[in-house]
Structure formats: structure tokens, C-alpha cells
Amino acid sequence: MKVLGRRAAIATAGALAVTGQASAQDFPSKPIRVIAPFGPGTATDTVARVIANELGKLTGQSVVIENKPGAEGQIGAQAAAAAAPDGYTVFITTQTTQAINQHVYKSLTYDPVKSFAPVCGLTLGAQIVMVKNELPVKTVAEFIALAKKEPGKLSFGSGNGSSRGGAELFRVMAKIDVLGVPYKTQPQAIGDLLGGRIDIIFSDFTAGLPAVLDGRARGIAVTSKKPIPGLEQFPTVDSTVPGFEMWAWTAAYVPVGTPKPIVDKLNALIREAMKSESYLTLTKTTYGIPFPGTPEELAAFQASETKKWGEIVTVAGMQEP
Known part of the structure; x- marks a missing residue:
């Protein structure tokens, strides 16, 4: 029975892998929703709209922006975390939700690491x-x-x-x-x-x-x-204040559990979008630095940023009572 159970598990895993690859080949086959946790006119919203527009051109699908501001990005993060893990909800966000909030607030309605799968970095800026x-x-x-x-x-x-x-x-x-x-x-x-x-x-x-x-x-x-x-x-x-430095960043995530082949497909699509004239114009006019990379590189970067912001929050006394 144990042998059969193991064989069944292996077969199931293989079937899921094949299914994920097949779904990635067809992805996307319907409109994509992009959640931005800050309001219109913000840097996050501006980046999200440029990427969304280019993704629409590349895929032939509608890509709709949903602004969900409030509570330092927590409202948008919670909505993105609760979405179906199928690649059709993309969360374009910043260090605020992914590296800072966990140090400022005693509890969050989402987990910056466990609730999301990293997809691709987008911009760095002072x-x-x-x-x-x-x-x-x-x-x-x-x-x-x-x-x-x-x-x-x-x-x-x-x-x-x-x-x-x-x-x-x-x-x-x-x-x-x-x-x-x-x-x-x-x-x-x-x-x-x-x-x-x-x-x-x-x-x-x-x-x-x-x-x-x-x-x-x-x-x-x-x-x-x-x-x-x-x-x-x-x-x-x-x-004037030796040692002072501050940078902000934006990046794309999807709900945790999204099949890896779809994450990789989104990564490839976003990196292609970042080659577009509209994206390059955005970074030039806003003095931003293009920040592409693999999902694994974004995960490592987020980990280092989380550590850095933990130190900043502690030094600055930003913790909420």
C-alpha cells in the first residue's frame, strides 16, 4: 500500500506538472487584473499602468488596473493575497507592503513572503x-x-x-x-x-x-x-547628513500557489514589456532605474530589503503601538 501510495503521489505530481506546462502555453486566455495598493498618480500606479498597457499589447488580452489604497498598502495586499492563484491577478507593489509593514505593525492581514510568489522587479528610484x-x-x-x-x-x-x-x-x-x-x-x-x-x-x-x-x-x-x-x-x-541614503522600488508578484510555469511566463512577458519605449520613457522621465530579474532574484532582494528595513524601522522608532 505504501508503494502504491508513493507511486500515486508521483503520478499526481507528474500530472500536475504537465497540466501547469499546458496551462502556461495557453496563458493568458482571459483578461488579467493588476492590483496596485496605492492610488492614482503614485509611482506604483504609474509603473503599473505602463506595464499593464504593454502586457495587453503582448498578449492581446485586456489588462485592468484596480487601485486599492489605504492602510499603507495593506488593503491592496490583502485583496491580492486572497485572489485565485492562477496568474490572472498580478500584484504590482513596493517595499512598503513587502519589506516595511511587517516591522511597523504588530499584525498584518497578509504575509509578505508566504502570501505571494515573486515574479519580477520593475523599478528602483531615489x-x-x-x-x-x-x-x-x-x-x-x-x-x-x-x-x-x-x-x-x-x-x-x-x-x-x-x-x-x-x-x-x-x-x-x-x-x-x-x-x-x-x-x-x-x-x-x-x-x-x-x-x-x-x-x-x-x-x-x-x-x-x-x-x-x-x-x-x-x-x-x-x-x-x-x-x-x-x-x-x-x-x-x-x-549634509553623512551616511544617509534612501531608495524605493516596485515589483510584480502573484498569489502563492500560482503554478511555476505561469510565474515564469509572466516573468518573460513583463521583462519584454520593460523593453518597450513607454517603459524606457517612464524610467527616463522619472529618473528610475530598470530592475528586471528572475523570480528567485526578486525573492533574494526582498529578503535583503526586509532585513534592511527592519533596522531602519527600529532606529527610527516607526513601530505602531
């Missing part, structure tokens, strides 16, 4: 540090001096984990007392900066840079260690 035009500072050093002169009176806004992480780490490393104000999405936080209701934001370039370039806000620095080609007018935070 942040622009923005202040409201009314604030009498033009440099990081001047902001720090003002914050030390008026402790607890200045405020920073954030609409995602990396934005909050950048500001909190800056607060700790610069030894200043600045009040944090959370928002549902980054565009909302930027809207309040432009309206003069908060003082400073660490923002992805997609959401924040246009307001700086057209004069609605003042850019005082970037969060990369080296100046960014094309944006040399903005010095690095590191030049």
Missing part, C-alpha cells in the same frame, strides 16, 4: 526632498537649523512606507524633532505641502518632482548617495 515655498530654507542644513530652533513645530507628510521611512530616518540622523503626518496616498500629502499645511516631504520623483520643477514647491535634496544625472541642481542629503 526620492526628492521637498519643502513648501513659504518655508525660509533652501538647503538641508538650513532646514535642520530651523527645526532645531523650533523643535516640534515643523511637520513632514507621508503617503507610503518609504516616504515615511525616509523622513523618519532623516529625523533621527539629523537629531531633530519634526512631527509626522500620515496620509492615505502620496499625492494627498503633496497636496497639503503645496497648500502650506505641512512643511517637508520625502517623495518619489513621479509624485513629487513635477511640483518642484514648475515652482509649486522647493526641492532641497535627493536621497541617493551620489548626485543624479540630470538633477545635479539638487545636492544629496548625504552631503
Whole structure:
């Protein structure tokens, strides 16, 4: 009986493998849903829409974006985790849901590792540090001096984990007392900066840079260690606060249990989409870095990012009570 049971298990595994390969050959045969855990106008949403559009061209299928913002991406992550593991729901997200939240919150409605299968990295990008035009500072050093002169009176806004992480780490490393104000999405936080209701934001370039370039806000620095080609007018935070660096990333996942052949097919399709003119234009105009790779490479990268963000959250005291 044991021998027969083992043979049956082997036969079943073989049948599933053949079925997975066959389904991957036909994939996709119906519309694909892409869940973005942040709202329209965010960097995540912008990347998701470009990838979705290119996937539609490559497959001949409709690819629909569903924005599910809120709770630092947890609402979208939960929806994606609960979807059928068949490749027809793709979760395009960031380090906020996959590497930060587990350190900030005591419990989550999803597991960043166990709920998802990695598919492919998409973009890497630094942040622009923005202040409201009314604030009498033009440099990081001047902001720090003002914050030390008026402790607890200045405020920073954030609409995602990396934005909050950048500001909190800056607060700790610069030894200043600045009040944090959370928002549902980054565009909302930027809207309040432009309206003069908060003082400073660490923002992805997609959401924040246009307001700086057209004069609605003042850019005082970037969060990369080296100046960014094309944006040399903005010095690095590191030049004033040695050792400071902050990067954000986007990547694609599917619900755990999605057959490996379909994961590999999606990986190939997304990497092809990343060769498109629209994707390359996106990375050029938002000063992003293309970040393709295998599912295994994304899994390893996520693990290293999770460790890094655990240290940042602890140092910055970002844990929720």
C-alpha cells in the first residue's frame, strides 16, 4: 500500500506538472487584473499602468488596473493575497507592503513572503526632498537649523512606507524633532505641502518632482548617495547628513500557489514589456532605474530589503503601538 501510495503521489505530481506546462502555453486566455495598493498618480500606479498597457499589447488580452489604497498598502495586499492563484491577478507593489509593514505593525492581514510568489522587479528610484515655498530654507542644513530652533513645530507628510521611512530616518540622523503626518496616498500629502499645511516631504520623483520643477514647491535634496544625472541642481542629503541614503522600488508578484510555469511566463512577458519605449520613457522621465530579474532574484532582494528595513524601522522608532 505504501508503494502504491508513493507511486500515486508521483503520478499526481507528474500530472500536475504537465497540466501547469499546458496551462502556461495557453496563458493568458482571459483578461488579467493588476492590483496596485496605492492610488492614482503614485509611482506604483504609474509603473503599473505602463506595464499593464504593454502586457495587453503582448498578449492581446485586456489588462485592468484596480487601485486599492489605504492602510499603507495593506488593503491592496490583502485583496491580492486572497485572489485565485492562477496568474490572472498580478500584484504590482513596493517595499512598503513587502519589506516595511511587517516591522511597523504588530499584525498584518497578509504575509509578505508566504502570501505571494515573486515574479519580477520593475523599478528602483531615489526620492526628492521637498519643502513648501513659504518655508525660509533652501538647503538641508538650513532646514535642520530651523527645526532645531523650533523643535516640534515643523511637520513632514507621508503617503507610503518609504516616504515615511525616509523622513523618519532623516529625523533621527539629523537629531531633530519634526512631527509626522500620515496620509492615505502620496499625492494627498503633496497636496497639503503645496497648500502650506505641512512643511517637508520625502517623495518619489513621479509624485513629487513635477511640483518642484514648475515652482509649486522647493526641492532641497535627493536621497541617493551620489548626485543624479540630470538633477545635479539638487545636492544629496548625504552631503549634509553623512551616511544617509534612501531608495524605493516596485515589483510584480502573484498569489502563492500560482503554478511555476505561469510565474515564469509572466516573468518573460513583463521583462519584454520593460523593453518597450513607454517603459524606457517612464524610467527616463522619472529618473528610475530598470530592475528586471528572475523570480528567485526578486525573492533574494526582498529578503535583503526586509532585513534592511527592519533596522531602519527600529532606529527610527516607526513601530505602531
